[in-house]
Amino acid sequence: MNALIYALLAVGTVFNGLGALALIRFPDVYTRIHGATKCTTFGSIFSLLGVAVYGIWQGGGMGGTMAVRAFLALIFLLLTNPTGSHALARAAHRSGIKPFRAVVDRLEEKK
Amino acid sequence: MSVVVRTIARMLVPVGLVFGAYVIMHGHLTPGGGFQGGAVAASALALILVSFSAKELKPVKGLLSALESTGGVAFVVFAFLGIGFTFFANAIAGMGGLFGQPVDYGPNPGYLNTSGTLPLMNWAVGLKVLAGLGSVVLLFALFGEGEDDR
């Protein structure tokens, strides 16, 4: 069981790091939002799942509560993270930031 | 804001209020208490403010100021309960019955009716902080919006 927990933690850490790397490497706001949101949400899911599995299997008396808390944090992150990214992307477009080397921009044509 | 943000805010505002109430309610058992829970619930009000418009919350302003005064007065009244001993003494703790079974040593969640006046004071301070911080954010948002009377 320890192997499973450590594997989950490792996968989560790797994907979180990928998100941070994407934040540095991509050229403009929209692509950065892509990388940051997808990777950190996915990585955090794995990390929190690792904690939940640990709580269920080895947590002792309070382990169940630990698992429930981890799942709740997971649900909140899944609800709020994409919404915040959407709000930021929309705000960036409205404040006049052009997509980097865009081949097509239908939202600009609409205005 | 867009339709996505508004729908998620509709879902999360009751959750935030319930979570704030949970933090206040368990102030004497787990970390948290009146101030913290009130801040969480006030953040739910701030979420309404930002997802919809400030005018949505304008009718609540009188209620908020009433709640703040009520919380302050209730806090002092609960403090006066211990006047036989000292001010703020927890007179009814461990009395048995409705208020206050004595507790075991160590964390034991789930026994809500322990510790006498503490939960009541938590609720008073929680309502006060909720109303105070909420009305501060509301006043900031309403300032300079149109010519109507505030």
Place this chain on the structure above:
Amino acid sequence: MIVELGFGAAAVALLAFALVCTIRLAVGPTAADRAVALDTINTLVVATMVVVGAAFRLVVLMDVALVYALLSYVGTLYIARYLEGGSW
């Protein structure tokens, strides 16, 4: 203090990634870049908090992570609404 070393190591790694995001927070050319960096740091710190809570084996600590997961989004929304401009 730390009971489980694996969880502690994961927490250190997650915080090190937050350092990378702090660089973007410092240099980001536009305010939107900085807001994205702050959002990413929020998610990373929530994950760190839960992992550290498991490492300490203290479940009472995890309420803090819940508060952050629920509320960090409100700050992001305020920034987005300011950047959008126009009347509220």
Place this chain on the structure above:
Amino acid sequence: MTVWAILQVLVLVFTVVSAALAVWLRDLLAAALALGAVGLFLSLAFYLLLAPDVAIAQAGIGAALTTAIFILAIRKTRRREEEE
């Protein structure tokens, strides 16, 4: 050096760096963002010191309400800090 000490040192370094950013940046919106990061890491520092009460208070105030009030104030005034 235990893992706990490393975590604390990292968090303190982050707090100081974010606070310096909040002073250094001329764009007041960016400064408010950096201040949000300060609150975040301060809350994590309290968390690592096993003071969850203070950490919840810092999280509830610093995550949403401080940012909200700062940005509302910036909206009513000016965004750029003036040169001396």
Place this chain on the structure above:
Amino acid sequence: MRRVAQWTATAVLAFAVYLVLATFTGPWGLWAPDELLAGLVIALVVALATGMFVWARGDWRVLQPKRWLLFLVYILGPFPLAMAKANLDVAWRVITGKIRPGIVKFNPNLKTDLGRTFLANSITLTPGTLTVDVDEGTGDFYVHWINVTNESPTPEDVCGPFPSWARRVAE
């Protein structure tokens, strides 16, 4: 009548949230009676305060258990798969730096707020796409696509089976 129904539904949901927060407090991993009573009172108060504002038009259909089952299938089956694909995709693009971005428009024919929200969040978390704006009048989605293959795509080009899932679950 409609208002009473709204309050009741909100109170039940708020009570459920409180129960999830307060698990493992009583004997045998259940809830202590104190917790049940406190949760009931809190849920009623919260429902009175926010009940009329939580429910938009057309949200009632979400309360059918059949849709909950479909949502469970969705959250366990296609959604994690798509997220995994999305992350590998982002990893590849981070390393190679190959992007061909653009903002495209398509219309998935969703009517309710909840359906649109569901689809928008699914799009944001799945491969190569990010919802930038949703037109509330016509229901057009404006999506930032990291690898544009077709400048006027159909919904299936951009996000695969998700519009039909959104219609089945949330509309």
Place this chain on the structure above:
Amino acid sequence: MTRWLRLAAFLVVAGALLLVAGQIRRFGEPRLAEMDLYFNRYSQDEVAANNAVTAIVFDYRGYDTLGEATVLFAAVVGVALILRKVKK
């Protein structure tokens, strides 16, 4: 000139603080620990609360909380006073 003066002042203050930081006791071992030990030992019996922090905030140090509530009230009154509508 003022710049060098400021730098010198900064260095002096920082050096003094570092000097003091070398002298303080280790974290978690204060010199006067009587009150801590008292609270840890007796707060659960006297106040019957599991969370000792709440017991201190609302019972042993109740006056502080009263002052805190007054400060919050004063802040709200100040905001309401400044942001009111001015009648011409």
